């Protein structure tokens with residue numbers, strides 16, 4: 001008996017595994033190196049800082065680029081392949097440019113039957129894009145997401161990884177309207193929304209850039 005295995009990204013995955021700019025400019029590299037040193041100092045082993053460092057480079061580019069992979073590898077004395085293997089394992093690390101607000105609709109089993117599929121259809125029509133795409137103004141990226149362990153509150157939407165529980169097509173449209181009018185909605189649980197790159201910086205364990213400038 002023989003078994004054929006097809007290796008590589010799933011056919012429906014957007015874009016190549018890692019793409020984008022290959023290098024940072026000297027000033028960006030210098031700024032990121034200072035931030036990286038702050039993060040790495042929190043861990044007994046430098047390589048343990050890889051996950052927050054990936055959020056750091058995601059906060060710079062809006063996704064994990066070739067430059068970001070190389071930066072993390074150089075900071076932690078890892079190979080590009082080792083960093084890419086981690087970055088492509090976790091779905092929070094994005095491989096295509098991300099809008100200011102990443103709107104994820106759960107279409108896993110319970111959310112789907114409670115209305116998640118209808119919500120995703122509604123938002124695709126409302127935004128004029130398919131799941132996985134970003135609006136031309138760069139404001140919103142729409143995606144479908146897998147179960148976020150919030151099934152009690154199905155169907156759920158996550159915006160920049162904050163929960164919006166018990167949604168309907170109508171309330172989902174309202175969330176989009178609030179984003180479009182510059183008044184991002186407050187999550188059902190959690191903190192006030194901020195743009196995607198600021199969220200990524202927070203996940204890296206750093207204050208949002210605009211707070212540091214105050």
Ligand code: FES
Pocket residue numbers: 106107108109110111112146147148149150151154155156
């Ligand atoms: S199925 Fe949507 S949160 Fe579990």
